[in-house]
Amino acid sequence: MKSDVLIVGGGVIGCALALKLAEAGCKVLLMERGRLGCEASSAAAGMLSPQTESLQPDEFFNLCIKSRALYKNFVAHLKEASDIDAQLREEGTLFVSLPHLQDHADEWAQWQLEAGLRVERIPAEELERLEPAVTKQATRAIFMADDLQVENRLLMLALAVAIRRAGVTVIEGEAVTEVLLDHQQVAGVVCGSAKIYAGAVVIAAGSWSGALLEKFGVEAITIPARGQMIAVQSAAIRHVLHSSQVYLVPRNDGRLLIGATVEYSGFEKGNTAKGIRALLDAAIELVPEVADAEIVETWSGLRPDTPDHWPIIGESGIANLWLATGHFRNGILLAPITAELMMQSLLLNRTVDQLQPFGLHRFATLPALHS
Ligand SMILES: Cc1cc2nc3c(=O)[nH]c(=O)nc-3n(C[C@H](O)[C@H](O)[C@H](O)COP(=O)(O)OP(=O)(O)OC[C@H]3O[C@@H](n4cnc5c(N)ncnc54)[C@H](O)[C@@H]3O)c2cc1C
Incomplete structure (x- = not known):
């Protein structure tokens, strides 16, 4: 059965978004080539500290502050949804x-x-x-x-339990090899010899996200x-x-x-x-x-x-293809706000205003389908 949304990548970004969408009633398929949380999201230090060394107020800083403000509820909700406590600490x-x-x-x-x-x-x-x-x-x-920290490995375990309980279909150990196109639109993904269809595809594959955009002529968008x-x-x-x-x-x-x-x-x-x-x-x-x-x-x-160190979140420019990637040093911090604003965008089928500064369009358009 076709999913509403197929998410590529089971790090903190893909999992937090999967949970939000499933709780909003969407049918979600999450594909992870290793195990959930096996890459940056478990390697991180879990600091939720946007203020340290932030040299200027800008949209990125504001996004970080908003996400920090969501964290207590995020961790409390995850505890309820998974019975795992991600050990939020509030000493500053x-x-x-x-x-x-x-x-x-x-x-x-x-x-x-x-x-x-x-x-x-x-x-x-x-x-x-x-x-x-x-x-x-x-x-x-x-x-x-006001800075916080979280035990990000426990956070990933909590997300892994919570998304399954919320009804997300999780496939681990299968790498998405290609984005699948049909009549100038994204129709799903290719995984080995299988084609998997979905209403929308979100690339949340961390450092490997760029590889899935290379077929559109966009290179080195995640580094x-x-x-x-x-x-x-x-x-x-x-x-x-x-x-x-x-x-x-x-x-x-x-x-x-x-x-x-x-x-x-x-x-x-x-x-x-x-x-x-x-x-x-x-x-x-x-x-x-x-x-x-x-x-x-x-x-x-x-x-x-990413080339300017800001994340890439929102529509890609190709119908049904979305991005939630490039969170560099702040992906644990930015997971709740990314999930919330991406969920709103996907439900509206347009990127919400708060995400406009973070679009792929600031670096590149995806030319293959624009001709
Ligand atoms: C040492 C270190 C310390 C950090 N400290 C902090 C911190 O204190 N605070 C903070 O907020 N952030 C921190 N970060 C940054 C944070 O870890 C990242 O920004 C965040 O984990 C990114 O999450 P993600 O889900 O985008 O990527 P990832 O966690 O890397 O997840 C991407 C997933 O996609 C999967 N994948 C890739 N390609 C495919 C494919 N083709 N098909 C299917 N699956 C695929 C991968 O296997 C992976 O599991 C730190 C990072 C590091 C490395």
Whole structure:
């Protein structure tokens, strides 16, 4: 039976959208070539921190702030729908300035204050009281009390249960090889030798989304940006900590995540000595007792970047083909707002106004069908 919407990619974006659509009464098929959440969405650090290092107010920043505001309900709803708690934490983020590292903390703190966001300048003595394990070299910090974090691996497990319970048909272990065209419209997808028909197709395939658009002459629209991560066993800190070189994210289970590199090395995953050394050096500098912590895991993932680092969300320019991809460093944060606005757009059959700045049209049109 033909689905209303076929989603390609079972990361946080594809799954969050599948849930929204199914709950709105749509018949949804989600196709994932590996397992749900097997790529960037499980590799992430789960920070929901749009304010850190945001240099200017723009549509992207506003989208991030709106999504953060949806997060408590998103996680509470997922818990109800799946019986899995994604461990939202609300301690906020501390951005720590170190004497030899240049940062623009004063600038972004100032415009955010003027914009009415909660930002607090914390002197060194107060920082020592809040986070005693931070290096005594720290000169001050900026506290963003409204920032959140979520255990993104649990979030993916919760989504995987919730979408099935909501009636989404999930096919894992099958890669979509091509978008299927019929009379100048998208009619479904090709998967090996099978053709699967659907009313609309949404490409939410993360870093691999661009490959599915190449047949239309559009190249390099998603660019993989590798991030290496380390987890150590340490209860040294309570807040998410940032310097301009590294971030540290404390988890409920006693792990402390250290991340992350940003490397443009193609689709190559893996950890390198150079990447791990840089992360550990920066982490130990920020919180010296990390030096004695046991390393429990290292991993890496591919963030779906785009030429201007903004996501690509909405209609593609070809009838029935939609995009929800390119969320780069903020896909966990942006999942609820992407799902909400894409669901509205699909039901209206036009991209809603809030998504207009994020259209594919800013880079390219899909020429093959326009002639
Ligand atoms: C190290 C690291 C740290 C990060 N930290 C944060 C953070 O703290 N906060 C935050 O908000 N974001 C963070 N991110 C970014 C975030 O992880 C991504 O933006 C987000 O996961 C993207 O979700 P996605 O669903 O688009 O992509 P993915 O999670 O990559 O999912 C895409 C899915 O599509 C599947 N797929 C690909 N091609 C096909 C095909 N042809 N057919 C079928 N399936 C296909 C893949 O197997 C994959 O499962 C981080 C990323 C990394 C790597």
